Amino acid sequence: MQTIQSQNTLRLDDVKHLRDIFNAQNSQELKRAFDALHSCIEISEEDLEVQFNRYFIGPMEPIADPFASIYIDDPDVVMSKSTLHVRELYETMGFTNPLKNIIPDDYLGVELDAYYQLLYLEEAKGITYLSELRHYFLHEHMNLWVPRFIERALKESEHDSKAMTFILSQLKSLLIRETTTQGVTA
Numbered sequence: 001m002q003t004i005q006s007q008n009t010l011r012l013d014d015v016k017h018l019r020d021i022f023n024a025q026n027s028q029e030l031k032r033a034f035d036a037l038h039s040c041i042e043i044s045e046e047d048l049e050v051q052f053n054r055y056f057i058g059p060m061e062p063i064a065d066p067f068a069s070i071y072i073d074d075p076d077v078v079m080s081k082s083t084l085h086v087r088e089l090y091e092t093m094g095f096t097n098p099l100k101n102i103i104p105d106d107y108l109g110v111e112l113d114a115y116y117q118l119l120y121l122e123e124a125k126g127i128t129y130l131s132e133l134r135h136y137f138l139h140e141h142m143n144l145w146v147p148r149f150i151e152r153a154l155k156e157s158e159h160d161s162k163a164m165t166f167i168l169s170q171l172k173s174l175l176i177r178e179t180t181t182q183g184v185t186a
Contacts, residue, residue, distance in 0.1 A: 008123040015116040022109030064153035068106035071145035
């Protein structure tokens with residue numbers, strides 16, 4: 001049986017690795033974060049980057065755009081009402097988007113970073129006064145759009161990628177675990 005502390009460490013690690021995948025700046029960072037999820041899938045840095053870009057970045061239209069506004073507001077618009085709402089939540093959290101003016105605030109990697117920061121304060125530092133905000137961010141924002149993002153990406157079987165399917169299944173598992181976890185700290 002795992003201790004509460006080791007469960008909390010695993011929660012933090014899962015969020016961190018997924019955050020690092022979506023915030024990777026090059027193929028080495030992407031591969032390092034992917035490998036940290038302990039996948040048994042063998043894939044080169046280059047192939048992983050090509051598949052990741054095909055699914056989520058471009059240069060061609062991605063299979064599933066990783067921006068909340070597309071799923072919450074309008075599928076043709078990034079940086080809309082929900083983006084501004086997320087920016088306000090970040091301000092309430094005391095979170096600063098490290099990629100501000102480069103990547104919209106509602107980008108999945110930025111949202112995972114904000115969630116990680118809140119969870120870290122709660123689990124690693126025992127600072128719980130932001131717990132309700134973390135729950136709100138998860139239940140009333142991320143859970144509104146991330147499942148639809150995952151569903152869209154998984155529907156594209158013609159572009160079947162074991163690595164991307166693994167990442168998406170890890171993201172889905174994370175949301176399920178976090179949604180059902182009460183956030184008990186050690």
